Amino acid sequence: MSDGHDHSHGDGAHHPDAPSEIEARTLALESLLIEKGILTSEDVDRVISIYEHDIGPMIGAHLVVRAWLDPNYRERLLEDAPEAVREAGYEYRAETRLVVVANEPGIHNMVVCTLCSCYPWMVLGLPPTWYKSAPYRSRAVSEPRAVLTELGLQLPDEVAITVWDSSAELRYMVLPERPAGTEGWTEEELAAIVTRDCMIGVARPQVPTPAGTR
Amino acid sequence: MAVDGTIANLDGTAALPRKNGELVFQAPWEGRAFGLALVLNEKGAYGWNAFRTRLVEQIASGCPDYYENWLSALETLLLERGLITRDDLYRRAAEYRALERDPVF
Numbered sequence: 046m047s048d049g050h051d052h053s054h055g056d057g058a059h060h061p062d063a064p065s066e067i068e069a070r071t072l073a074l075e076s077l078l079i080e081k082g083i084l085t086s087e088d089v090d091r092v093i094s095i096y097e098h099d100i101g102p103m104i105g106a107h108l109v110v111r112a113w114l115d116p117n118y119r120e121r122l123l124e125d126a127p128e129a130v131r132e133a134g135y136e137y138r139a140e141t142r143l144v145v146v147a148n149e150p151g152i153h154n155m156v157v158c159t160l161c162s163c164y165p166w167m168v169l170g171l172p173p174t175w176y177k178s179a180p181y182r183s184r185a186v187s188e189p190r191a192v193l194t195e196l197g198l199q200l201p202d203e204v205a206i207t208v209w210d211s212s213a214e215l216r217y218m219v220l221p222e223r224p225a226g227t228e229g230w231t232e233e234e235l236a237a238i239v240t241r242d243c244m245i246g247v248a249r250p251q252v253p254t255p256a257g258t259r
Numbered sequence: 260m261a262v263d264g265t266i267a268n269l270d271g272t273a274a275l276p277r278k279n280g281e282l283v284f285q286a287p288w289e290g291r292a293f294g295l296a297l298v299l300n301e302k303g304a305y306g307w308n309a310f311r312t313r314l315v316e317q318i319a320s321g322c323p324d325y326y327e328n329w330l331s332a333l334e335t336l337l338l339e340r341g342l343i344t345r346d347d348l349y350r351r352a353a354e355y356r357a358l359e360r361d362p363v364f
Contacts, residue, residue, distance in 0.1 A: 064355050064362040067327055071288040072362055073351035074334065075295055077343050084302060089294035092301070093284075136274065 104135050105168040105218055106239035108145070110232050113223040122220065123147055130168065137167060146209060147220040148246075153200055154207050155193065155246030156217045157185035163211035165218045169241055176245065186210065196247045209246075219246035226252045272318045273311060276325050289326040296333050305336055 064072060078084050111133060112119035122129040126143040137143075143165055146154040158164065159182050175181050175196075184192050189206045193199070200206065209217040221243045227235060227250075242248035269275055275293075284290040300307050313336050317328035337343045354360045 063358055066352070066356070067330065068286075068288045068362065069352040069355040070334070070348070071291050071295075071330060072355045072360070073348055074330070074337070074343070075291055076360070077347055077351055078295065078299070078337075081342070083304065083342065084295070084298045088298045088302075089291060092294040092297045093290045 102169050102241040102244070103236070104130070104133075105165070105241070105244045106236040108133055108168065108218075109220055109239045109244065110235045112220055113235060114232070119147075119220070126218070141167070141213070142215050143167060143218065144209075144215060145218050145220050146207070148222045148249075150222070151204055152207065153193075153204050153246065154209060154217075154219045155185060155189060156209050156211060156219060157182060158211040159183065159186055160212070163213060163216060165211075165216035165244075167216075168218055169244055173241070193247060196242075198248055218244050220244075221246075221250050224250050224252050269311060269314070273315050284326075289329075292326055292330045292333065296329065299333075299337075304342060305340060310336055 075086070075089065079086065108122060108130065112122050118129065118132075121132065122145050126145045127137045129145075130137040130143070148154055156165075158176075161177075164176060181192065186208050189208050190200065193206070211217055221239065223235075224238070227238070238250040238252065240248060240250070243250050284293065296310055299305065300310060310332060313332035314329060317332045317335075318325075320328075322328050322331070334343075334348065338345060338348075351360075355362050
């Protein structure tokens with residue numbers, strides 16, 4: 046970008062710079078398609094936003110749901126996560142190992158990176174800001190129960206918490222337990238309750254209370 | 260819109276540029292070109308394989324810029340399908356270049 050370009054156009058007006066050839070081609074294409082009523086700018090905005098922000102956690106949620114529905118797949122996911130990711134139809138080209146740890150009755154897993162912000166981005170996208178914060182990184186290990194409570198997850202005392210410290214070579218993802226009351230749900234309905242936080246281990250999948258029954 | 264792995268089938272040389280697993284756009288036009296191709300597919304203008312084939316062809320033609328190939332593939336496909344004409348495209352792009360239209364992304 047620093048090609049000595051200066052912005053003094055002489056008259057003080059905010060003239061935009063002329064677009065490059067490729068920018069002009071893109072603008073031309075979009076404007077023509079809009080004029081023909083084939084699409085709108087908002088359609089394009091929406092798709093960009095979906096793919097920029099949601100595709101990461103969606104992959105993890107898909108794996109979780111598949112494991113809930115198929116005990117054999119669950120075993121393979123816990124045994125060799127990268128292979129199970131590929132089996133589910135996603136790319137796994139990272140050099141980093143991925144390990145999936147399963148919550149069970151009486152055992153809760155949570156993931157942290159005490160040194161920096163190593164994160165299973167291949168299945169969860171980019172880490173949330175709090176995951177990278179110094180307090181979470183230090184306190185997740187020293188007082189996990191208090192950290193979870195602050196994040197809104199109150200675990201009964203009899204549930205043991207295992208904290209997994211990620212590294213450059215090894216990333217963890219939590220396989221949450223399937224909550225009661227989800228019998229007969231479709232894959233899509235199930236995936237909707239598997240949030241990013243559930244797979245970091247700071248939340249549990251919530252079955253929404255039907256409106257009006259609270 | 261279902262994030263259904265449409266773009267997950269772009270592999271090998273056709274795989275999307277990513278950083279830390281996230282899609283990366285180095286300039287706004289790249290995001291627009293990306294979004295246009297997906298929306299048109301979603302609206303039934305073409306099947307995803309038709310686009311993918313042309314993307315792979317563009318990449319094989321030697322241009323190193325991923326999204327330039329992406330845009331060329333999209334233009335080719337839309338011209339073939341008669342959704343736009345070459346004249347319209349040239350004329351409109353020239354108007355943007357000449358700042359006769361506001362180049363806002």
